[in-house]
Amino acid sequence: MRDFTYLNQNFGCTLAADKTELLTSTAFTMSQTTAPVIELDVLPRLEHGITLDHTKSTYARSPELLTGNSDGDRFPRDEDTANPNYMDMTMVGSGHTLVDTAQPSQTLRLHIGNVIIEEKVLYLVGSCIGIFAAGLNFTATGANLPSFQKFYQLSYQTVSLVFLASFGGYLVSCLLNSVLQSVIGTCNVLLMASALHGSGALLISFAPPFPVVVIGLTLMGFGGGFYEACLTSVVSHFEDNRFMNIMYAFSGLGALVSPFVIGALTKSDTPWRHYYWFPFSITMLSIALHYLIFKNYTTPPDHEEAPEQKNVRARLRLAICMPVTWIGAALIVFSYAIVDVLSNWLTSYLIDVKGTAPDISRYQLSVFWAGLTAGRIFFSLPFIHVRERIGNNVLLALMGGAVGLLWGLNTTASNWVSIAVAGFFLGPNTPGILSIISTWVPPSLKEIVISVIIGSALVGGTLGSLIFGITVGKVSPGLRLLPLVIIILASLSALIFWAMPARRKVD
Known part of the structure; x- marks a missing residue:
């Protein structure tokens, strides 16, 4: 030769x-070329001070x-x-x-003296900040519902439109999120979310006519939807239930803070509109932090992605055809319906049915979200493991029992305890569902599937609150139906969990 x-x-x-x-x-x-990461232009580590590094790296998997x-x-x-x-x-x-061309990327590290904080932790911190801002509005509308009714002289049916306003903004932004993330990038989506959320809060802070309040809540819904869908897709790439629980714990923390602030304003006879300066300030702070953390963020590559899967339309078709998408959508609809109906109507239920003072009812709503946040933190601990089907069914059963206790008893102690316990066992439900879904979805489809799932969640949560508000205004039991409705929703959710495929062990 x-x-x-x-x-x-x-x-x-x-x-x-x-x-x-x-x-x-x-x-x-x-x-x-077996080294998985080849770092170029690495900055020297400082012994003192704080430095945020964006290090260029090339991921070489095999010779090309x-x-x-x-x-x-x-x-x-x-x-x-x-x-x-x-x-x-x-x-x-x-x-x-x-x-097999090498994939260039940016590695983010924060140097604080001799301590190095890796990019996964920094992305989690940025996600927690954004989801906290979105969580502020989860309970603010429900806590301000009596104030809206009194200030604008509205009926139950009319004031329920505030839930529809938030729903519209959330739903549209969730559906647009995956496309915008692909076109303008994650950082720009988050900056746009902050601008929308902050402008809506600023508009409501001047107590305009009720239709303008609805517009402001719609803008806040847009911002909150972009926050939640975009940041959930970021954390879903970690495929770690603990990270998802931690992020949604900050969502619960935001929802916990709002009723305390609104309750303090109510007790001091401060106009309700002053509350909205608080979320406005938080969103202005998040603009700077998100720019620093996410300015070079790129979606992790899917090395198994086929060329025909790279356009948005093809990926959407693949996502819609996956059974786990539909099962997850049904689960998240009931999960958000339980949380939103209970959260948005608990204040009115405690005042009208239990005879609780207006300021105390807001604090009890905060206790519900404190329990929910504590549950998410507790079940994110490394030695705690909840099985996907049996474990979540047990948690839903315990939550239903606590709501039944609230329904059957009417003492000060039982009300506080049952509300906190219900929140504790309900807390890990939503992040658990999202973590289950993220493990079944390849990286190239996560943004689309998460956007569809969050959009479905908002359908359940917002329409649930709206339909419940219309129903209690037309039937004689009225708000007394709240615990029964929550127990029915929890039972249906527990049944759907059995349709979820068992987790496969993948090397």
Whole structure:
């Protein structure tokens, strides 16, 4: 066989005509490229001070060899090497496949003296800040519902429109999120979310006519929807239930803070509109933090993604065809319906049915969200593991029992305890569902699936609150139906959990 040598300028390896020499040279090259991360332009670590580094890196998974076949085989075949024109065929200009190109990325690290905080933790911190801002509005509308009714002289049916306003903004933003993340990037989506959320809060803070309040709540819904869908997709790439629980614990923390602030304003006879300066300030702070953390964020690559899956329409079709998408959507609808109906109407229920003072009812709503937040933190601990189907059914049963206690008893102590316990066992339900879904979905489909799931959640939560408000205004039991409705929703959710496939062990 005629010997010849071809110098590959990209990889610095020599291909010989002899097949044994070819494979030996290739194996040697692979041994030199087994390092998963090659860092370039790394800044020196400082012994003192705080530094935020965006380090360029290249992820090299294997040597990228030019092949002579359109299937992208990594090594040449026998019939290829026997061809005397094989080397001409492997030139870059021949139109043949360049296999497995390295993926450049940015590695984010925060240096505080000798301590280095990795990018996963920084992304989690940024996600917690945004979801906290969105969580502020989860309970603010329900806690301010009596104030809206009194200030604008509205009926139950009319004041329920505030839930529809938030729903409209949330739903549209969730449906648009995956497209906008692909087009303008995660950082710009988060900056837009802050602008929308802050402008809505600023508008309501001047106590405009009720239709303008509805517009302001719609803008806040837009911002909250972008926050939740975008940040949930970021954390879903970690595929770690603990990270999801921690992020949604901050959502519960935001929902916990709002009733305390509104209750304090009510007790001091301060106009309700002053509350909205608080979320406005938080969103202004989040603009700066999100820009610093997410300005170079890119979606992790899906190395198994086929070329035909890369456009949004094809990925949407794949997501819709996955059974886990529909099962997850049904679960999240009931999960949000339970949380939103109970949260939005608990204050009115305690005042009208239990005879609780207006300021105390807001504090009890805060206790519900404190229990919910504590539950999410507790079940994110490393030694706590909740099984997907049996575990979540047990938690829902315990939550239903606590709501039944609230329904059957009417003492000060039982009200406080039952509300806190119901929140504690309900807390891990939503992040648990999202974590289950994220483990079944490939990285290339996470943004779309999460956006669809969050959009479905808002349908359940907002329409549930709206339908409940219309119903209690037309039936004689009125708000006394609240505990019964919650127990029914929890029972239906427990049944749907059994349709979720069992978790597979994947290497």
